[in-house]
Amino acid sequence: MSIDLTLDGAVATITINRPERRNAMDAEHYAGLSTAWVEVRDNPAIRAAIVTGAGDKAFSAGADLKSFTAHAPSLAELMLTQQGQLLNRGLEVWKPVVAAVNGACLGGGMTLLLATDIRVAARHATFSVSEVRRGLFPANGGTQRLVQQLPHAIAMELLLTGDSIDAATAERWGLVNRVVETDEVMAVALDYARRIAENAPLAVQAAKELALRSRDVDLAAGLRLEQLMLRLLQTSDDAREGAAAFAEKRAPRFTGA
């Protein structure tokens, strides 16, 4: 049992490696996941990341029900808002994240999924936020991002019933980008991540940051932020390289500077 982080070129893969518990996460796994996201954010060699679960039964069955509910954090811990930040709770990771969903994606697995940018799912994958069936609700962004990312009635149905949807339904509602055969999930996720990693890193990160911040700022402020960010990027080596490569009819060599 562990959180594994491997590097393949500029693509990092984070694997929740606890298949015997369907990749459910206890405190130790959440801490490991937090460390892995910080590494993705801070390591300049990483340009894109994939997150997946070990085995082919589950992406993640969410919080470890056998340890979590019995150990609610103290009020003092609750005030440590910057501790153990996650992709879906507090940590700002502008490098793109691709989810490779290889099975059941439940509860905390779903709230993690909702914080990723591109999602590839196996045909047998299922999706649910079943917390209300266990006396809880999907925190770590579940109540917030579900209604942002799905039509209202669909999001509320999932949130309030705890019902599960299959991969074809998830694809129809745009919760996932692609549904593929189980043995193709990682290859398709890697293809997305590699193609993103070939693009100019600063431009990719700026595009992601602006897109996600658009939910929090009004259009006028968003348009202005775009202008300012674009002006900054225009002075980058990679913007010059992009134009030069086009003029010279060759592939660009981006450095992230």
Ligand code: COA
């Ligand atoms: N927390 C702790 N243990 C979990 C778990 C979770 N969230 N999800 C699965 N496990 C454990 C099971 O208890 C079982 O342990 P055991 O072998 O000691 O009995 C083992 O993982 C395998 O689970 P099992 O239910 O036999 O596998 P499955 O493939 O038939 O079903 C799930 C997989 C994910 C559909 C099912 O385990 C499930 O519904 N889990 C609960 C998920 C949930 O409600 N999450 C919301 C968290 S608030």
